[in-house]
Amino acid sequence: MSSAQSTGGGTLHAITVLGHDRPGIIAETTARLAALGLNIEDTSMTLLRGHFAMTLICAGPASDAEVETALAPLTADGSLTVTVREVPHEDGSARAPATPWVLTVHGGDRPGIVSRIVGEVAAVGGNITDLTTRLAGDLYLLVAEVALPGEADTAALAAAIKQAATDLGVGATLRPAEADEL
Structure with missing residues (x-):
């Protein structure tokens, strides 16, 4: 088998x-x-x-x-x-518990937004479980569901995401996901 x-x-x-x-x-x-x-x-x-x-x-x-x-x-x-x-079938028992968060990014479109912002999530061991982006004219929108490891410093991650967003000239927020959002 x-x-x-x-x-x-x-x-x-x-x-x-x-x-x-x-x-x-x-x-x-x-x-x-x-x-x-x-x-x-x-x-x-x-x-x-x-x-x-x-x-x-x-x-x-x-x-x-x-x-x-x-x-x-x-x-x-x-x-x-x-x-x-x-x-392969997944063995969910090997995964560490994670908490769900929602990441949003919005602003003027330009190359590098996704890689820079999700790079901050990856740096703390976070996993993007769903990602949607849309471009309407020059306005770019990213919405992601993020699973963060329990030991992640979410305040530091939120600050790093805000700094990356500022560097890119866009806005970004990271907030805990509500059960009805997932």
């Missing part, structure tokens, strides 16, 4: 679907996965400047090759790209 298999959930697959947006991509993709007996466990779907982007983690009895074959019709006209990759 491979590291990506268990007796309960079957093989885990990471599936991406990327390309030009059109109605029905989600419906067609998920119907094909359901027909294989796959259970969708985690997803992220969005439009990025008119381009469709979806990532799914699915579990079930199908092999990567069977999933690829089932999803191949999505790519027939060349407007979508699909990738399938087996991934």
Whole structure:
């Protein structure tokens, strides 16, 4: 049995679907996965400047090759790209407890905002668990869910983020996440 298999959930697959947006991509993709007996466990779907982007983690009895074959019709006209990759089941017991925070950044757009701000989070062992950015004209917005290790000095991190934001000419806040935000 491979590291990506268990007796309960079957093989885990990471599936991406990327390309030009059109109605029905989600419906067609998920119907094909359901027909294989796959259970969708985690997803992220969005439009990025008119381009469709979806990532799914699915579990079930199908092999990567069977999933690829089932999803191949999505790519027939060349407007979508699909990738399938087996991934190992996570062992959540090895993770240290983390506290959820929300990071927001807003201001004039310029290169380096994401790398500089999230670099401060990484420097204290924090993990970005969700990240969304939007550009509206010249206004840039970043919203991230952040998991910080219990020993992280959140006041020092907030100060470092504020300093990085000031250097970049943007505003930034780091605050504890409310349960209904996650």
